Amino acid sequence: MAAQTPSSGSSRVAMADVARRAGVSAQTVSRVANGYQGVHPATREKVMEAMRELQYRPNSAARALKRGHxxxxxxxxxxxxxxxxxxxxxxxxxxxxxxxxxxxxxxxxxxxxxxxxxxxxxxxxxxxxxxxxxxxxxxxxxxxxxxxxxxxxxxxxxxxxxxxxxxxxDQVAGARKATEHLLSLGHRTVWHIAGPEESHAARRREAAWRATLEAAGREVPEPVRGDWSAHSGYRAGLLLPTGQDCTAVFCANDQMALGLYRALRRSGRSIPEDVSVVGFDNISDADAYDPPLTTIDQDxxxxxxxxxxxxxxxxxxxxxxxxxxxxxxxxxxxxxxxxxxxxxx
CATH class of the missing domain: 3.40.50.2300 (Response regulator)
Incomplete structure (x- = not known):
């Protein structure tokens, strides 16, 4: 006689139900459910088929208590x-x-x-x-x-x-590389659009930018602060000086760099002819900016x-x-x- 399938109104399917359906011991079902080796492939398949037919779901909490995790x-x-x-x-x-x-x-x-x-x-x-x-x-x-x-x-x-x-x-090394790159191109100094003051990452990037300029004996402009959004980068970009007072900007993230792009174009300045820009994060769209954005990649x-x-x-x-x-x-x-x-x- 075929084993009976528990009715929909009965309690949750138990390991013993699976064992009866597969014609094996409850211990064998337990070994299959817990992924242990040493079960014959044909037997394992019978148990798995019984689990599927009965819609058996191993009790993960019980297995965790048994294993300790x-x-x-x-x-x-x-x-x-x-x-x-x-x-x-x-x-x-x-x-x-x-x-x-x-x-x-x-x-x-x-x-x-x-x-x-x-x-x-x-x-x-x-x-x-x-x-x-x-x-x-x-x-x-x-x-x-x-x-x-x-x-x-x-x-x-x-x-x-x-x-x-x-x-x-390595926020510090990333910000240092960004600043040193712009200085190596011949810019007198590098302006900074910083992230939120309460952000650990923003503080580290700003401190490294400042330290790099000081180590090079360059003027340290007052940073302009954003909130990571492109809109805040746009607002910050409108506050930057024009002409030769600002020819290079390091943005604390790529979204703010996107906003800066818009602000520079609104003021009639070109990238990189008038202002060079470096971002941070290397977001998936950074190479689709116009022009493609030089940035710091985090792994x-x-x-x-x-x-x-x-x-x-x-x-x-x-x-x-x-x-x-x-x-x-x-x-x-x-x-x-x-x-x-x-x-x-």
Missing amino acids: FRTMGIITFTLTTYGNIRTVDAIAAAAADAGYATTLLPVRTPTRRSVDRAFSRLEELAVDAVIVIMETPLRDSAQLVLPPGVPAVVVDADHGAGTYGIDA FAELGRECVREVLEQLRDPGSPSRRPVVRTRLVLRDSTAGPQCGVS
Whole structure:
């Protein structure tokens, strides 16, 4: 007699139901469900077919308790409105998937320690093995982020406290390369459209731009501040001086550089004949700007891989020392930079 299929009104299909349908032991079903080797291929296929017929779904929570982990990483982020954060989340999710982990995303609307603590608690309820925090701005109510004890965690894009695992792209080297490139072309100085004052990345890029000019003995103009958007880059571009007082601009991101393009054209200036422009991020459309934008490339894929490597290392060895790897940045040369056309010594 054929095994009975549990009716739609019965309780959830159990492992014993699958075992009866496949004609094997519950232990064999358990081994197949948990991905263990050593099950004969024909037997494995019988079990899988029974699972499909009965629409059996292994209890992931029970398997996690048995194994001691859930194969899931949590991501806490303060905003998903910036290009860098979106690319970082995508890179972490891709790297986690490659390592056999799912990801759970939890945005924190208000960057306070209390909000982050609540986010950690929520992720623990959702059963994650580790947490990656993308911390673009400082906490409003605390000098440093304090991570809950016993939770494998990595912090991205932050001023890291002692004992924390922190990862960031090399913002300093990137901004230095951008500024040095413009100086090497013969420009007397480099103006800067900075990102938001509260942004860790914006502060690092601005500080490196300033230090590079000072090291070269050049005048340091007052930076003009934007909010990462193209519109703010446009507004900032209208505030820049005209003529030979401003022949080179380093923008803290590519979107603001796009806004600067519009502002320069509105004032009758050409790129790069009158003003050379360098951005930061190397967004996918940067080579479609007119002219294509010289920019600093961040290796977001490697940033994601480093985040996942770090939390996996903590899971393997909870006592491992904290590391702070820095992901490289590189200058991508395109057509938006050239030497000054006249009158520059």
